[in-house]
Amino acid sequence: GLQDLSLSTNGTRLDRLATALQANEFCLYVQPKVDMQEGTLVGVEALARWRHPEQGLLGPGEFLPQIEGSVLEAPFGEWVLTHSLTLQRQWLSQGLRVPLSLNISARHLQMADFPQRVQQLLAEYADVPTSLLEIEITESAALTDIDAVSATLVQLRNMGLSVAIDDFGTGYSSLTYLRQFPADTLKIDRSFVMGMMTDIGDMAIVDGVIGLSRSFGLTLIAEGVETTEQGLRLLQMGCLLGQGYGIARPMPAHELQAWAAQWRAPEAWAQGLAKP
Numbered sequence: 105g106l107q108d109l110s111l112s113t114n115g116t117r118l119d120r121l122a123t124a125l126q127a128n129e130f131c132l133y134v135q136p137k138v139d140m141q142e143g144t145l146v147g148v149e150a151l152a153r154w155r156h157p158e159q160g161l162l163g164p165g166e167f168l169p170q171i172e173g174s175v176l177e178a179p180f181g182e183w184v185l186t187h188s189l190t191l192q193r194q195w196l197s198q199g200l201r202v203p204l205s206l207n208i209s210a211r212h213l214q215m216a217d218f219p220q221r222v223q224q225l226l227a228e229y230a231d232v233p234t235s236l237l238e239i240e241i242t243e244s245a246a247l248t249d250i251d252a253v254s255a256t257l258v259q260l261r262n263m264g265l266s267v268a269i270d271d272f273g274t275g276y277s278s279l280t281y282l283r284q285f286p287a288d289t290l291k292i293d294r295s296f297v298m299g300m301m302t303d304i305g306d307m308a309i310v311d312g313v314i315g316l317s318r319s320f321g322l323t324l325i326a327e328g329v330e331t332t333e334q335g336l337r338l339l340q341m342g343c344l345l346g347q348g349y350g351i352a353r354p355m356p357a358h359e360l361q362a363w364a365a366q367w368r369a370p371e372a373w374a375q376g377l378a379k380p
């Protein structure tokens with residue numbers, strides 16, 4: 105259990121992270137995903153933050169590298185899962201029904217008891233429809249051991265969860281692999297969204313991924329939409345879903361409902377497809 109973690113962690117930083125986990129210093133921010141054409145909220149991504157008592161709010165870059173590969177990796181991932189289910193329970197009680205995706209590390213996903221632990225947690229939160237949960241796994245992680253990862257993802261999907269491939273385009277997925285890969289969604293990496301306005305190569309990649317998602321019947325979402333112009337270009341190319349600072353920054357979970365009530369898509373997006 106959590107009590108034993110400080111004994112098995114080695115080094116002060118990891119000890120401190122174990123304490124943070126026990127003391128509930130981690131929290132999940134959420135970032136909206138929207139249909140840019142319709143101007144509607146289609147889901148959120150849960151992103152871990154550490155409310156450090158002295159250093160303030162810290163992003164994953166400040167703690168994930170230490171957690172990954174350590175004894176804390178599974179406990180942290182389970183905390184993310186549990187907390188995501190808690191959030192869903194709260195939102196449902198407020199009448200808010202919004203799919204939530206959470207990030208799971210490759211190593212955690214490949215642990216032998218992972219599907220079983222997920223099953224147990226889902227049973228504890230039987231009131232939360234599993235269709236409201238999506239697991240995000242990075243493309244590079246998915247490629248580490250394709251057969252093992254695929255088998256696990258099949259089990260998760262059989263439980264009713266969705267699967268998204270994160271940072272898509274940065275790995276080296278072959279078409280054969282993509283054809284048989286058990287995923288529902290591709291998240292095109294934000295580096296291509298950023299580059300596509302000026303770099304013809306990035307533009308070609310975005311265009312290619314849009315075509316791939318269509319051919320394989322996968323939902324496509326663009327990460328890192330920072331400007332109205334990027335959103336408009338994506339819409340014109342046929343990518344309707346977006347997530348990024350230009351729509352909303354990650355926010356404390358309790359702010360989501362108020363955000364959704366007041367958000368309006370830029371005028372240009374609604375008209376985007378009508379223009380030549």
Ligand code: C2E
Binds near residue numbers: 135354
């Ligand atoms: P990710 O899953 O690809 O998440 C998207 C990251 O891009 C988030 O960074 C988000 O804040 C940031 N982002 C969103 N829109 C924009 C934008 O328009 N411009 C820019 N420059 N950035 C944008 P964050 O929260 O720092 O997370 C970084 C990474 O840490 C995540 O990348 C994910 O791989 C990992 N991570 C975050 N939370 C968790 C977690 O709970 N568990 C695990 N295993 N990994 C997590």
Ligand code: MG
Binds near residue numbers: 207270
């Ligand atoms: Mg993600």
Ligand code: MG
Binds near residue numbers: 270271293294
């Ligand atoms: Mg990503």
